[in-house]
Amino acid sequence: MSDVRAAELALHQRTGLACAAAAAAGVPGRFRVWEHEGLLAVLATDPALAFLSTVSGVAPETRPAVPGLLDAPEWDGVRPTVLTTDVDAPPAAGLVRAGERVLAVHRLGERPEPSAEVVDASGGFVDVLLAGYETSGVVAEFVAAEHRLPQVRRFLVVEDGTPIAAAAMTVHGEVAVLGGASTLPAHRGRGAQPRLLRHRLRVAADAGCVLAVATARAGSVSAANLGRAGFRCYRRSAWVRQCGPDRR
Template sequence: MSAEVRDAERALHRRMGLACAAATAAGLPGRFRVWEHGGLLAVLATDPALRFLSTVSGVTPATLPALDGLLTGWDPTVLTTGSEVPEGLVPAGERVMAVRRLGEPPAADPEVTDADAGSFVDVLLAGYEVAGPVAAFVAAEHRMPQMRRFVLVEGRTPIAAAGMTVHDGVAVLGGASTLPECRGRGAQTRLLRHRLRVAADAGCALAVATAGARSVSAANLGRAGFRLHRRSAWAKP
């Protein structure tokens, strides 16, 4: 695992730690835990609707031996960015981690503005079109004080939202969504460029985001100069 990928995975793990703490403080159902074990990065969410949050990352040849002891008693998705094949697990799809080293920041976009937590979450959830515990988790995460919140405004109407946190010089970009009726106008590309500028101005060396494999988001990140790292997902049979 390269130093760049390692730093990106650790930044994502720290972001998840903040998000889970925010969810706990908001009284969401179930239990949340974010911890390290033998160099592995683990996240547990016990509510069935939030099971997709339960993951183990940071898998390298050096940390792989610690995996057996970590998996006892729960069923997370194990994410590998190298050629590691965890023993006893079966393939469970693919995800993408996009990493970009920051240089000269893009130009400012006059239609992208900072947003307060309430209006930002309204746009974000309307774009995600989710409800129940997932919506509650997204809202708690994006209301936390460490979150930088941005919206793209057309006329006087916010049509897209995107967030960012910073962890030891790495900007974690996410979440992001566009109102359904406003998609296809390049809103997320503009919000992505804006966050890269803010991250560079804050002194960040790297930016990282996650996306579904072969998704529109992954394609946007690739066009914006991100290196797309395939993360193989593994699960208990």
């Protein structure tokens, strides 16, 4: 299995956990996470969570199944974003480019030195994470539900007794998914996230993982931090169906 395929499968499993937690917590909308002929599909019907509705796992062997999946009744009017890795051609007819995301993958080897300022979080993690995201409403409800799961490892950077940044991790077989990272606005630009990255890579290696994966916005500080930490950053082209009289 390629590193990209292993990374996408682990991200899909992490999203499945998050959506199940959100549904159990009463977050608005309907959630579904499933596989279709090798493709990986996620549905979230609340408009605030539209970024979750995706189709990934597109490869030469799964590409023929894309049109059928996009026409599946499960979407119920939702237009998912199809994500392709390092591919500039649309994966199916009628799709147009809708930006770019980053899939970052790191083969674990030498263990980075742990940071004394990074601690396992027992309480207060979600408050710091949401304050760093500067989000509220349905998105905040979803993030909070996801990061209260017992499968999620939670870490805080603490300076002078004050938590200033948060980041999370889950383990899926031999793959660690690094997600849920933010820094309080007043403390940005001081290296908190690179410290959290190095620390989680050490924890992942100690847990027996051989691969770490993360996602980021193209051109963001997070993407730059991942590159400096030794991740290989793949371009993920985003594709959506054109709106038209025959499209919902």
